Amino acid sequence: MNQPPLPGPAALDGSSVDALLQDTTPWLSCEECFERMDAYVEAAVHRSPQQDEAMATHLRACAACHEEAQSLVDLLRGL
Numbered sequence: 001m002n003q004p005p006l007p008g009p010a011a012l013d014g015s016s017v018d019a020l021l022q023d024t025t026p027w028l029s030c031e032e033c034f035e036r037m038d039a040y041v042e043a044a045v046h047r048s049p050q051q052d053e054a055m056a057t058h059l060r061a062c063a064a065c066h067e068e069a070q071s072l073v074d075l076l077r078g079l
């Protein structure tokens with residue numbers, strides 16, 4: 001069976017591969033953080049118990065996402 005050629009991997013250098021393979025649990029990427037932010041902020045605004053420790057960890061460490069979350073909170077509270 002011939003496999004179709006996969007684009008990409010040959011172009012990755014060592015450090016890119018290392019970055020992809022790193023176990024970042026419970027750390028989220030900013031992309032994952034953004035995907036979960038709506039639900040997280042909803043819970044925060046409604047004072048529901050937060051189950052998402054990974055989100056909390058990311059928001060403590062990432063100023064950009066924290067700012068985004070804060071503005072969402074402000075927005076929801078303003079409604």
Ligand SMILES: [Zn+2]
Nearest residue numbers: 030033062065
């Ligand atoms: Zn982030």
